[in-house]
Amino acid sequence: MVSNTADLDALLAHSRELIVSLQDEGGAYPASPTFSAYKGYCWFRDGAFIADGVSSSGEVASATAFFEWCAMVLDKHRDRIRAVVAAAAAGTPLSGDQMLPARYTFTGELGEDYWWDFQLDGYGTWLWALVEHCERHGIDVSPWRDAAELTVDYLVSSWDRPCFDWWEENSAHVHVSTLGCIAAGLSAAVDAGLVDGDRAARASETRTRIDRVLADEGTVDGHLTKWLGNPALDGSLSALVAPLRVLDADSPVAIGTLTAVERELAVDGGVHRFRADTFYGGGRWPLLTCFLGLAQLAVGDREAARRALDWAAATAGNDLMLPEQVEEHLLDESFRQEWLDRWGTVATPLLWSHAMLLRLAVEIEETR
Template sequence: MTLPITQTGTVRQRSLDLLRDNQHSSGAFPAALGYSVYKYCWFRDGSFIADALSRVGERDRSTRFHMWCVRVVGQQTDRVEDLVRRAKAGEQIPGTQMLPTRYQLDGSEGNEDWWDYQLDGYGTWMWVLAQHIKRHDLDSSPFLPAIETIANYLGTFGDQPCFDWWEESEEERHLSTVTAVIAGLEAAASVLDSPTANLATAASARLRELVNTASNATSYLPKQVGSIAVDGSLISAAVPFEVIDPGSERAEATYKQIVSDLLAEGVYRYRGDTFYGGGEWIILTAWLGLYEAATGRLNEAVSRRDWIVAQAKPNGDLPEQVAGNAQAPDRIEEWEQRWGPVATPLLWSHAMFLTLDDALQKCEVWP
């Protein structure tokens, strides 16, 4: 069965064009166009962009991104080995010495200060890569050395506090980060045939215990260990990562809490957000729709897609967030003065729209 398609053609074509036309010759994707602080490639953003392309049949473009990741990780192998050695010796390693979260498009490290120590992107990459290999029946051997390196890194540091998806709260352990790391470690264990696979499996089991313990005080996944707040990114634990099963009691409770606390017309990151006024995010609204599609709420999922389409510029460009229902409209100007208008087009927004639209057209259930 194929659902009726609303007026998505312009945004869908613009999304495809943006992702195709703005892939760097190295294979990397800039996070956004015309927005200076997003000229880099994040493992998190890039992985979800590559996943969208893989899903809509752009196998080679997705593979080019993954090979860029392999080269970047290859440059960091000695560093990871040293970090792991120091950790095993009992040394407390500051976040400033960990792997960066974003790289220049040629694969080199940037020289600007940033909230850099983030683990979720590396876990996301291994999960997306494993899905891509399986989906297109690829030879995994070119990717295995890099998977080995990152599995060793996450297996050692995956339960440590770090910045979250939003590059905030370095001192906390964030459930969105932890579940992305679990997904990556389990993906690595499924393709590796080495002692590192055992390390990944053991680390994943410990992290699953952490998730369960953190959720004991609530029926849903909380934003952070020790918190009862919710975050819009937590739906990713169910869709796409399936660390908790879509439709399960905990997944449903998390979905309902997000709808209750964070859904206006689109989805907020979290209550109290003031970044560009704390508006509604395209990627999070798409994610909510993906969960709804995966659990049979097709009318709701279509409404999320239609809302996203309505936020597009006349040429089809999608922003990072929209301010019509901003939580703190008085804070918009300070960010515009600091960094300019909100990032538009954001390639991750276009990738998540494509992923949702593709799933609806096919009436897919994840993964």
């Protein structure tokens, strides 16, 4: 149990060491080293947030290696990207199983087992995290230009397609968090000069279109929604306030979104994914609590951000490992055993949880 400053410092040091020690020699981060369904795979989304977390805490080489891995994967699958872009331009978009997957093996290959793979968010997130890393540490972004161009072309061609969300569910919808990740990545690529000319113009135009869609179709009662046309909330929406900064922190929609998440998804300090969640019974997630803390810090509520950090840190076990979710206050306990039988106990450690704890701790310290 993490209960004081010394314990927190030990947990943060452990989190850095854990992530770096588990990173594959080629740069990929395992989502969880032992969890049956995640073992042996690296997600662009999870990996990008993991890289951002360790980058913010000073692990420069580790984050750089991950972004080099991303570039390698994109180069390996450039023909698939070109096929996607060409089909979209011709008005005959490819099916979801022909799009880029959410996760790859550590060598950049497609997985052989079934997964809910067509997800667009990770490709925007890696661009955003790359630019954050390079600006944070004064690194030249130009070595990633080719990979960025491939990514921007892919996203511009397909940004408005329904796909699986962060949670690998609901493939028939356009998800607001996914749009936010795409918007952040496109803007980062343009602002950093990773793309120029007509490609930069298309990226900027797409960002403008996403902003319009978010305002017109992704906002209800003053807050962002889970997907277009659905008034429900999702815990991932906090990320659009911070760290992605898709919304201005002082905007009414940002404030309204955080207020709604705190009211409807936060319980005793921890944040649920969404009200209808049944995955392992629907527990509260440390990483989502850290996202909320980052957003609270961005709007000026440092005390709330610190409470989020403390809650997330307190979910660590005696071995200082952070889980994907905690098993107290489940939304529907009747589903818990089904997932235990299917995949075993909750993923622990989850590297994304450790990375978000690092990111929030750094941000809180920098605002002192």
